[in-house]
Amino acid sequence: RTVLRELTEIKNPDISPIETLPDVNPNVFHKRHLKKIRDLGEGYFGTVTLCLYEPTNDGTGEQVAVKALKEVKGQTSESWIKEIDILKSLDHSNIVKYKGCCTEMGGQVVQLIMEYVPLGSLRDYLTKRNGLPQCIMFAQQICEGMEYLHQKRFVHRDLAARNVLVENENLVKIGDFGLTKYIPEGEIYYRVREDGVSPVYWYAIECLREGKFSFSSDVWAFGVTLYEILTRCDPRQSPRDKFVIKNGDKTNVGNHWTKSYRFIFSTYLMICKYFYQQVKMVMEQCWNADPAKRPTFEQLIGRFKDIRF
């Protein structure tokens, strides 16, 4: 809503105090000045493109990442506006920065403009060459961003390597707040009863069984993300590809997952058995079946700080 208000204020000279200088609002991007450079990636909900924003046409433009919504069944423009509003309200060094948005004529289609994070997603970035200290540093930074998000009472609900962006070899940022929900003060979880695809391989057991999303279910997803980081996002070890249901009922992945998660997680831990013991322990704690027994992000930051190589 705020986003739309901001845009209409600029468009409607009657209510805009700055009608002679419409470009003064740095959050409004005009479509005609956005020039596509290349595709950056896509997820289930959106496509992200690298663009040059150059209102002056004099070579002083800036590179921005532009996210547009794909046409997905059941996806409402309301949830899209929410995603934009959430990102806009966040300000942390480990969270991708909101820059503004862009509407088409009539104010219908809104694109989200973010800072361009040059090295792409963690899933595409990590390889065998990345050492353990760097992996742990990234893991800790994800925890810092998540701790901030939880302080603001948001549950992310889609924490995974594909949604973490790499700025440089020393800095990662959480991106993609498409499934993020606000948890009101005094409550501890958000209950979802929605059909449609979900990142089930990152879902805590109570999410699958009861549709309950809490700060602790984000910690579970962080455990899976940590597993991805430790395996350097090797596609052969990926949670999604490792346990795809080859012949079974694909419409009931959640059910299958609920039944076999103990087996799956012991496999993850086995794969990681050659990794640093302290890190493996952290992963295991994130997957405690009792959400109340999982560490918080604040505690996780402490554990990572204590790790000595």
Ligand code: ADP
């Ligand atoms: P979806 O909601 O569809 O999952 P994402 O926001 O996760 O979309 O973006 C999809 C992909 O685009 C990411 O996995 C990443 O590779 C790339 N991407 C997203 N945002 C940026 C950005 N700000 N800078 C660079 N690449 C990005």
Ligand code: MG
């Ligand atoms: Mg994504």
